Amino acid sequence: MTDYRKALEVLRGGGVRFIVIGGVAATAHGSSQLTNDLDVVYAREPDDIARLAAALAPYHPYLRGVPAGLPFKLDATTIKNGLNFTLDTDFGPLDLLGEATGGGTYAALLPATVTLDLFGGPCLCVDLATLIRLKRAAGRPKDILALGELEAILRASASGD
Amino acid sequence: MGSDEDQDRDPLVEALVRDVDMSLIRRNLKMTPQQRVEQLMEMQRFAAELREAGRKVRGKG
Numbered sequence: 001m002t003d004y005r006k007a008l009e010v011l012r013g014g015g016v017r018f019i020v021i022g023g024v025a026a027t028a029h030g031s032s033q034l035t036n037d038l039d040v041v042y043a044r045e046p047d048d049i050a051r052l053a054a055a056l057a058p059y060h061p062y063l064r065g066v067p068a069g070l071p072f073k074l075d076a077t078t079i080k081n082g083l084n085f086t087l088d089t090d091f092g093p094l095d096l097l098g099e100a101t102g103g104g105t106y107a108a109l110l111p112a113t114v115t116l117d118l119f120g121g122p123c124l125c126v127d128l129a130t131l132i133r134l135k136r137a138a139g140r141p142k143d144i145l146a147l148g149e150l151e152a153i154l155r156a157s158a159s160g161d
Numbered sequence: 162m163g164s165d166e167d168q169d170r171d172p173l174v175e176a177l178v179r180d181v182d183m184s185l186i187r188r189n190l191k192m193t194p195q196q197r198v199e200q201l202m203e204m205q206r207f208a209a210e211l212r213e214a215g216r217k218v219r220g221k222g
Contacts, residue, residue, distance in 0.1 A: 001202070001205045001206060001209055002202070002205065003202070004198050004201070004202060005202075024198065024201070027197050027198055027200075027201045028194040028197055028198060029194075030186055030189040030190045030197060031189070032182075032185045032186070032189055034201070034204050034205065034208060035201065036205065116194040116195075117193075117194070117195065118194060118195050118198060119195060119198075125194075144173070144177075145177065147173075147174050147177055148174060148176070148177020148178045148179075148180060148181050149177075149181050149186070151174055151177070151178050152178050152181040152183065152186055153186055153189075153190070155178075156183065156186055156187070156190065157190070
């Protein structure tokens with residue numbers, strides 16, 4: 001299980017610039033589908049990377065689905081040399097995306113965000129129309145199946161239903 | 162801004178939209194975003210309990 005409150009507090013408290021996408025963004029917009037991880041697009045300026053590494057270090061980030069004991073350490077060098085990371089942490093599964101399929105980087109996605117009040121602070125979340133675009137671009141079966149509900153929410157919101 | 166017109170015309174999406182339970186959507190839209198995420202965490206807890214119950218039943222079989 002993911003403690004989303006803790007995850008957001010850790011990222012926000014660490015000064016990390018990030019945008020929530022994926023299933024949690026869908027939930028925030030009104031989806032009723034179950035999701036188990038937190039997907040965020042993070043900023044990749046050197047200071048951002050350093051803050052991200054420092055914020056997550058106390059929560060033992062490790063590659064999800066990889067046998068324990070490998071020499072993996074999510075430090076600033078690792079983040080700089082990589083891009084997207086699927087992690088397990090003490091607060092649950094966390095996917096860090098330097099680039100989102102169909103949406104690009106943090107800077108590219110920033111204009112397509114809304115600021116939500118989540119667990120005591122502001123949280124940037126991709127807007128619903130863009131989330132639909134990202135789901136279409138991802139193109140996995142679960143993303144395609146999510147499109148119907150997201151499109152219904154978009155229409156219901158637009159009509160004031 | 163709505164989704165693009167091509168998507169609106171996508172027959173697959175239209176078929177999926179027709180099957181959406183709008184009562185759930187309306188219920189969710191009455192909540193705040195935080196309440197929706199809290200509900201998600203409750204769903205996760207429930208799913209975990211169900212999985213554990215299933216494991217116990219299979220273990221007895």
